[in-house]
Amino acid sequence: MPFISPRYRDRVDRDDRTVGPGIEVTSGPGRSEVDLVLEAMDPDGVRPAEAIAARNLSLCFADKHIVSEVSVGFPRGTITALIGPTGCGKSTFLRTLNRMNDRVPGFARQGDVVLDGESIWAPSQDLLNLRRRVGMVFQRPNPFPMSIRDNVVAGVRAHRIAKGKQLDVVAEERLRQVGLWDAVKDRLGDSPFRLSGGQQQLLCLARALAVGPEVLLLDEPTSSLDPISTELVEELLRSLTPALTLILVTHNLGQARRTSQHTMFLYQGRLVEHGPTQDLFERPKDPDTLHYVTGRIG
Amino acid sequence: MDLAGTAPTGVSPVGARPARRPHLRRIRSLARAHEHHLWVAGGRAAALVPLVALALTMVVLAWKAWPAARVNGLHFLVASTWKPGSTYGAVTRTDGVAHPVGASYGAWPVIAGTLESSLIAIVIAVPVSIGAAFALTERLGGWLAGVLRTAIEILAGVPSVIIGLWGALTLGPLLANDVYPVIARNMPDLPALRFFKGPVGHGEGLATSGIVLALMIIPIIASTTRTLFAQVPALPKEGGEALGMTDWEVSRRITMPWVRAGIVGAAVLGLARALGETIAVAMVSGSLLNTVAPNLYGTMGTIAATLVTQLDSAFVDGTGFEVRTLAELAVVLVVVLLLVNTAARLIVRRAGGIAAPVGTGA
Secondary structure, three states: OOOOOHHHHHHHHHHHHHHOOOOOOOOEOOEOHHHHHHHHHOOOOOOOOEEEEEEEEEEEEOOEEEEEEEEEEEEOOOEEEEEOOOOOOHHHHHHHOOOOOOOOOOEEEEEEEEEOOEEOOOOOOOHHHHHHHEEEEOOOOOOOOOOHHHHHOHHHHHOOOOOOOHHHHHHHHHHHHOOOHHHHOOOOOOOHHHOOHHHHHHHHHHHHHHOOOOEEEEEOOOOOOOHHHHHHHHHHHHHHOOOOEEEEEOOOHHHHHHHOOEEEEEEOOEEEEEEEHHHHHHOOOOHHHHHHHOOOOO | OOOOOOOOOOEOOOOOOEOOOHHHHHHHHHHHHOHHHHHHHHHHHHHHHHHHHHHHHHHHHHHHHHHHHHHHOOHHHHOOOEEOOOOOOOEEEEOOEEEEOOOEEOOHHHHHHHHHHHHHHHHHHHHHHHHHHHHHHHHOOHHHHHHHHHHHHHHHHOOHHHHHHHHHHHHHHHHHHHHHHHHHHHOOOOHHHHHHOOOOOOOOOHHHHHHHHHHHHHHHHHHHHHHHHHHOOHHHHHHHHHOOOOHHHHHHHHHHHHOHHHHHHHHHHHHHHHHHOOHHHHHHOEOOOOOOOOOOOOOEOOHHHHHHHHHHHHOOOOOOHHHHHHHHHHHHHHHHHHHHHHHHHHHHHHHOOOOOOOOOOO
């Protein structure tokens, strides 16, 4: 990877071994492909099994409790769906994971969030680099007012990961990854606002992926998209694991079932239930979960 | 045509009860049926008013100016003389236009003065205004923003004659004593920078005019720009933040480009005001008619200021030639304004290429 600055070579190399075509995976007895990929990402086995985890996390805005004492871990290389009725604190919880709430007036927290074993609020934690490692995709597409190509590499530029002609390489690679390359390759210099909503959201995904994140936070990424675009995005999300750890807030229970391995159910700011997606939907332990997944509350 | 379904006899279709005042009813129903056309016609008429006003102004000005333009010739745009001639003496005729003997007019000094002072004003005002608007919407919160916003609004409402008086009595001398000498002394002695060196005068002149003009257009540009910034949606900015951009990068790469076209428009609004500003400049420029300012601090005049300072003496000219010359000068100002406006539109079109127009996108 000639275009990676030394500062990030480690990081991107590691990602690349898993995302790119050069992954060497030899299957063996009793080991899934996922295990092997995860092992390739972390050959020494020193990284915690949970990419990111909330520990006893409580969040409030101006004395109003939004999230209460949530402890949950997000296993590396999986998709965790975060479901719950409107106003249950899903978005607040998600936005806290890359410190987007820090500057909101009245925001207060107790407890901690750890990324790779280190608190995201630790003084040694560089906020900008934290956001590079924990990316975010929003409810509605939010392209920047610059060309399509510049959108993809906006973060790469900001973090000085690549420059000059190398940016073109990054742009093409990421647009291919999200399946947008063929549609936009002849108009990379055009405004992104003329793309369809689904294409814009894919562009935002490409932009988030371009900086090489470890965790990707998705805040209802398909809520403004049509069914076909939604399917494309879901497929893309599945393809991102196990290289990335995804946390997907969604109102669409079908989407949670289709895409995620784990699901957590938040209700009135509390973590009611958390477990493998199939168990949670088919054998919910809590009556509230049952009511929600069967459509009786929500 | 029976649009409302009202029978011609004036009987309401609902029942046997006769309609009251059938004619009025009929007119009203016709008006309702044709309401759309009324709106279109009314709208067109309203849209024409400013156009007609502009055209009439131009025609009247041109009418007044034409004889002077014939006598003064193209020479008027490049010459540096302003001689009314012997206004109490003999009258002569050129091309059938009567004018005093020895009358000779050239507007180059005031044209240059207009452009120079406005350029200084815009160079100072645009960064200051964008900075102020930016601080207001993005960085300052609470009472401080309120204070700054109120200050800008008050500044916008101060009559220009008061700013001019303050400029002539306080700001000009202050600058001439404490600021200009420092600039003139410390500027490297290069041919390209000669303009910034030399005698600094007493506070009346080009630099003071430019600064006073800047003060007058800052509120215009700042309040327009503030509105623009406030309209930038939060989502793209959050996107930048979430990507690990610094506040500066978010401002520079997302907020500003989002409203770039609008900022150019605001700057043009300010520039037009600066080009046409009259009384404040008349009070601080030194009102020189026949010399281009030799350096940044020299006395000078502008077209607008010349119109107001020369009108009184122009009426002394019994042939009316000087008044006609002033009308010609006014035409020149209007043309300059139109050129600036057109240039700005072209810039906006280019700048707006990729950036989203306000209100679209996310």
